[in-house]
Amino acid sequence: xxxxxxxxxxxxxxKLIQRTRKGQGLRLVDAAGLCGVSVRFLSELExxxxxxxxxxxxxxxxTLGIELLAARRDGGDL
Numbered sequence: 001x002x003x004x005x006x007x008x009x010x011x012x013x014x015k016l017i018q019r020t021r022k023g024q025g026l027r028l029v030d031a032a033g034l035c036g037v038s039v040r041f042l043s044e045l046e047x048x049x050x051x052x053x054x055x056x057x058x059x060x061x062x063t064l065g066i067e068l069l070a071a072r073r074d075g076g077d078l
Contacts, residue, residue: 004069011048013057018046020064035063 007013021031032042045052061068
C-alpha cells in the first residue's frame with residue numbers, strides 16, 4: 001500500500017483520480033461508465049470542482065481502487 005496522502009483541496013483529489021484512471025488505461029468515458037456517473041461529472045471531479053456530491057466522489061474512488069481514510073490531524077483517536 002502506498003503512503004497515505006493528505007488532501008487539502010478537491011483539485012488535489014481530482015488529480016489523483018485522473019492519474020489513477022489513466023494508470024489503469026481507462027478513457028474518461030469508460031471510467032465514467034464503470035463508476036456509474038456521467039462523463040461530465042467525472043471530468044468536473046478530475047478538474048477539482050468543489051460542489052461534487054461526496055457520495056458520488058466516494059463511489060468513484062472505491063470503483064477505481066482509491067481508499068479514502070479519515071484521521072485527526074493531531075494524531076488523536078477519532
